[in-house]
Amino acid sequence: LQVLVVGGGDGGVLRExxxxxxxxxxxxxxxxxxxxxVSKKFFPELSIGFEDSRVHLHVGDAVEFLQRTPxxxxxxxxxxxxxxxxxxxxxVEKPFFETIARALRPGGVLCNMAExxxxxxHLIEDMISxxxxxxxxxxxxxxxxxxxxxxxxxxxxxxxxxxxxxxFLNPVNPIEEVDGAGNHKRELRFYNSEMHRxxxxxxxxxxxxxxxxxxxxxxxxxxxxLM
Amino acid sequence: LQVLVVGGGDGGVLRExxxxxxxxxxxxxxxxxxxxxVSKKFFPELSIGFEDSRVHLHVGDAVEFLQRTPxxxxxxxxxxxxxxxxxxxxxVEKPFFETIARALRPGGVLCNMAExxxxxxHLIEDMISxxxxxxxxxxxxxxxxxxxxxxxxxxxxxxxxxxxxxxFLNPVNPIEEVDGAGNHKRELRFYNSEMHRxxxxxxxxxxxxxxxxxxxxxxxxxxxxLM
Numbered sequence: 001l002q003v004l005v006v007g008g009g010d011g012g013v014l015r016e017x018x019x020x021x022x023x024x025x026x027x028x029x030x031x032x033x034x035x036x037x038v039s040k041k042f043f044p045e046l047s048i049g050f051e052d053s054r055v056h057l058h059v060g061d062a063v064e065f066l067q068r069t070p071x072x073x074x075x076x077x078x079x080x081x082x083x084x085x086x087x088x089x090x091x092v093e094k095p096f097f098e099t100i101a102r103a104l105r106p107g108g109v110l111c112n113m114a115e116x117x118x119x120x121x122h123l124i125e126d127m128i129s130x131x132x133x134x135x136x137x138x139x140x141x142x143x144x145x146x147x148x149x150x151x152x153x154x155x156x157x158x159x160x161x162x163x164x165x166x167x168f169l170n171p172v173n174p175i176e177e178v179d180g181a182g183n184h185k186r187e188l189r190f191y192n193s194e195m196h197r198x199x200x201x202x203x204x205x206x207x208x209x210x211x212x213x214x215x216x217x218x219x220x221x222x223x224x225x226l227m
Numbered sequence: 228l229q230v231l232v233v234g235g236g237d238g239g240v241l242r243e244x245x246x247x248x249x250x251x252x253x254x255x256x257x258x259x260x261x262x263x264x265v266s267k268k269f270f271p272e273l274s275i276g277f278e279d280s281r282v283h284l285h286v287g288d289a290v291e292f293l294q295r296t297p298x299x300x301x302x303x304x305x306x307x308x309x310x311x312x313x314x315x316x317x318x319v320e321k322p323f324f325e326t327i328a329r330a331l332r333p334g335g336v337l338c339n340m341a342e343x344x345x346x347x348x349h350l351i352e353d354m355i356s357x358x359x360x361x362x363x364x365x366x367x368x369x370x371x372x373x374x375x376x377x378x379x380x381x382x383x384x385x386x387x388x389x390x391x392x393x394x395f396l397n398p399v400n401p402i403e404e405v406d407g408a409g410n411h412k413r414e415l416r417f418y419n420s421e422m423h424r425x426x427x428x429x430x431x432x433x434x435x436x437x438x439x440x441x442x443x444x445x446x447x448x449x450x451x452x453l454m
Contacts, residue, residue: 118374145372145380147345152379153372187431194428201425205416 008080009035014049019181106163136162235307236262241276246408333390363389
């Protein structure tokens with residue numbers, strides 16, 4: 001598998017991707033070299049992600065990098081960028097998502113950070129709307145508890161391009177079945193298959209305020225039957 | 228059903244209980260009348276819970292109230308108290324839980340606020356340990372995102388007394404099946420069956436640091452099969 005990280009200069013996302021032996025190449029395109037240098041100096045537990053031999057660092061603008069990328073090159077792209085204000089604004093606009101979709105193979109996936117469900121419902125609505133127009137596979141919203149982020153959560157938009165179907169809720173390789181993933185460089189302290197599934201459960205207010213999520217449901221077992 | 232709320236003087240828990248038509252009586256024992264008065268003055272959306280005709284207010288110490296309560300009186304007790312420091316400390320100690328268990332019918336349930344999984348693992352371990360000793364049914368830990376709380380989450384310990392089994396993960400009456408519950412006094416903005424189930428998913432660090440939760444798993448569907 002070929003994976004691209006946009007942003008992510010602290011190395012944490014690299015560290016997590018490198019748990020997966022199925023990944024052959026991890027490209028990372030970070031615009032600000034100082035983020036990497038500071039992370040290596042002060043956050044060795046994150047920057048350890050750069051030490052994997054599969055990682056190839058590209059310092060530069062991801063928009064330009066993606067325009068030079070052959071169509072269909074990547075299996076997965078993870079966008080771990082700044083908040084969508086100022087210079088990072090174009091990373092939540094339609095042309096950027098179109099460039100991402102072009103760089104993914106058919107049935108390839110994007111995971112993009114997508115703000116707080118408590119604070120940014122309009123922005124989430126916009127992102128999902130653009131993703132639905134751009135990605136012809138599935139589009140989901142998920143969230144996780146992060147105590148240091150405003151309102152204590154961070155969200156993710158997960159999208160797949162037209163092609164083989166992607167079931168985001170049920171990973172092909174659950175983390176517990178990936179050999180050694182639980183202790184690769186640093187033990188998994190948060191993530192497991194239960195937390196993965198729970199991340200897709202959405203509160204009523206989010207479904208109501210983000211009309212595109214209105215039909216979203218997680219097939220939990222209720223008294224032995226799917227609901 | 229007979230329900231008791233310990234604390235909860237703002238009225239919010241009363242408002243939520245009163246969505247359920249199966250509830251006949253809602254006793255509330257709040258030690259501080261000023262909490263109620265202030266809530267009625269400044270938080271009318273919460274204090275509306277006191278307006279239900281099934282609510283009976285007892286201003287006083289819940290420990291004394293429970294000691295006067297006939298054994299087996301309540302079907303459910305919800306403890307919505309202050310943080311377990313200073314005067315509220317006895318509300319997380321064993322004698323209090325024994326008093327609660329005595330006041331519950333066989334197979335009756337307790338829901339007790341139980342701090343933040345990010346900040347208070349030792350306290351959670353202590354509470355679960357005491358509850359396992361005191362309640363002979365099931366004991367679970369759950370959590371929910373609350374942006375205004377420290378670290379953005381609040382936890383709950385859910386326990387049942389010896390008697391008919393209680394399956395906390397699969398409520399007998401899912402909220403969507405309770406007539407009118409979704410719009411009773413105020414629409415449900417957060418809670419639904421998906422969020423209920425997701426609340427029981429626990430991160431690895433919590434299972435590791437709270438040894439009593441180590442075996443806790445949520446039976447999510449993975450590729451069509453229970454795991």
